Amino acid sequence: MKKNYDIVVIGAGLASLMFLSRYVLKNKSQSILLIEKNNNKNINQTFCIWQGPGLINIQKTYNLKPRHVWNKIEIAYGNENICKDITPYSYECFDGPETLKNLLKQCKNKIDFKQGLDVKKIKNHKDLIEINTSKSVIHTKYLIDSRNMITNKQYESPPSLKQVFIGNEILSKTEKFNPEVIKLMEFNKNKKAVEFVYTLPFSKNQGLVETTLFSKNPSFIKIKKLQNESLFKYKKFKSMKQEKGVIPMILSRQYASNNNLPIGLSAGMARPSTGYSMMRVAQWVNSIEKKQIKKNNLKQFQFEPNRLLNWFDSIFLTVCYFWPNKVPMLFMKLFGNVDVRSIIRFMSDNPSLKDIFFIILGMPKKLMIHGLFKKYVK
Numbered sequence: 001m002k003k004n005y006d007i008v009v010i011g012a013g014l015a016s017l018m019f020l021s022r023y024v025l026k027n028k029s030q031s032i033l034l035i036e037k038n039n040n041k042n043i044n045q046t047f048c049i050w051q052g053p054g055l056i057n058i059q060k061t062y063n064l065k066p067r068h069v070w071n072k073i074e075i076a077y078g079n080e081n082i083c084k085d086i087t088p089y090s091y092e093c094f095d096g097p098e099t100l101k102n103l104l105k106q107c108k109n110k111i112d113f114k115q116g117l118d119v120k121k122i123k124n125h126k127d128l129i130e131i132n133t134s135k136s137v138i139h140t141k142y143l144i145d146s147r148n149m150i151t152n153k154q155y156e157s158p159p160s161l162k163q164v165f166i167g168n169e170i171l172s173k174t175e176k177f178n179p180e181v182i183k184l185m186e187f188n189k190n191k192k193a194v195e196f197v198y199t200l201p202f203s204k205n206q207g208l209v210e211t212t213l214f215s216k217n218p219s220f221i222k223i224k225k226l227q228n229e230s231l232f233k234y235k236k237f238k239s240m241k242q243e244k245g246v247i248p249m250i251l252s253r254q255y256a257s258n259n260n261l262p263i264g265l266s267a268g269m270a271r272p273s274t275g276y277s278m279m280r281v282a283q284w285v286n287s288i289e290k291k292q293i294k295k296n297n298l299k300q301f302q303f304e305p306n307r308l309l310n311w312f313d314s315i316f317l318t319v320c321y322f323w324p325n326k327v328p329m330l331f332m333k334l335f336g337n338v339d340v341r342s343i344i345r346f347m348s349d350n351p352s353l354k355d356i357f358f359i360i361l362g363m364p365k366k367l368m369i370h371g372l373f374k375k376y377v378k
């Protein structure tokens with residue numbers, strides 16, 4: 001006889017595994033199946049996150065060990081460069097495959113895990129969901145779906161953008177990196193997209209150099225060319241691994257029904273202005289931690305972003321969409337004028353009203369008012 005599950009979770013990615021690793025601790029009686037389409041999920045990813053007072057401690061909460069921790073950040077544009085000590089905050093980076101492996105290990109013996117099952121179709125029956133995969137049909141009472149279901153249509157209207165990047169972890173023959181300072185954004189002039197290089201220095205010789213675009217129509221061919229230009233200054237180096245990705249920078253999202261809960265990117269768990277999702281996922285998991293999934297309560301598990309932050313992000317994205325060439329100046333002003341701790345709390349979805357007030361004061365007002373105007377007057 002086929003087994004019916006209480007809960008099926010689609011996708012063994014960051015959102016599902018952060019959720020499950022906590023959920024299974026308190027809900028031992030429910031039968032849970034996790035399905036993943038890839039047989040070997042060893043995709044290069046580096047998850048970075050701000051840590052410090054008031055922010056969820058990822059190391060402690062999820063038993064994860066960071067690969068590197070920085071207390072100084074730098075941003076630069078043209079000849080100008082701003083370097084800040086961010087103590088008591090830090091910027092921490094976790095190796096992607098190791099993080100996912102570790103989170104999955106924490107769910108061991110508490111859930112069933114099947115790899116190589118590609119979900120093709122989902123049918124809703126009365127009180128039961130039928131999941132058709134490439135290999136079998138599975139039935140469940142409740143479905144948690146982390147597939148990225150964002151459609152091209154959702155990207156069509158402004159201010160929706162995509163964050164696209166290619167990064168190479170390189171080993172340089174000479175000492176080219178300062179492992180004390182993470183280079184958050186080194187902007188390049190670009191009229192059509194926001195373009196910057198993000199550098200995570202792991203040692204004097206080793207670092208991840210990543211070219212990033214916030215763009216309406218990104219092309220990997222173009223970004224590969226830009227990445228080669230970024231790597232040119234390292235002259236003699238060996239590329240150890242490459243990571244690339246496309247992350248949505250959009251405000252629209254999917255909603256839960258009585259028995260189907262979207263999570264992850266399509267549920268709005270990536271912050272529209274940054275594309276970062278690890279902190280949002282952690283905050284969401286914290287907010288639902290005491291609840292158990294049962295009949296007719298799945299909507300209570302819906303991720304709800306902070307409305308005020310979404311509104312700020314929509315203005316920021318409007319500026320990026322219409323005036324990408326002005327965005328480097330916006331960041332230089334912001335980091336030059338505002339206490340970096342306020343910016344970190346703001347970027348981590350955890351600002352105080354005082355932080356928001358200082359951020360408004362520190363932004364280039366004319367540009368933001370143009371953004372505001374353009375957002376409402378189409």
Ligand SMILES: Cc1cc2nc3c(=O)[nH]c(=O)nc-3n(C[C@H](O)[C@H](O)[C@H](O)COP(=O)(O)OP(=O)(O)OC[C@H]3O[C@@H](n4cnc5c(N)ncnc54)[C@H](O)[C@@H]3O)c2cc1C
Nearest residue numbers: 011012013014015037047048118119245264265276277278
């Ligand atoms: C290279 C890279 C670096 C990033 N760096 C950061 C960072 O530093 N900090 C940060 O906060 N965020 C970062 N992000 C953004 C975000 O945190 C990640 O995209 C994160 O993986 C999103 O988690 P998720 O669970 O929503 O999606 P995913 O991790 O993509 O998980 C979805 C899973 O569903 C599976 N799946 C899809 N379709 C099917 C199907 N039909 N059947 C079965 N399974 C299916 C996929 O194989 C995948 O495993 C990064 C993203 C990328 C791509």
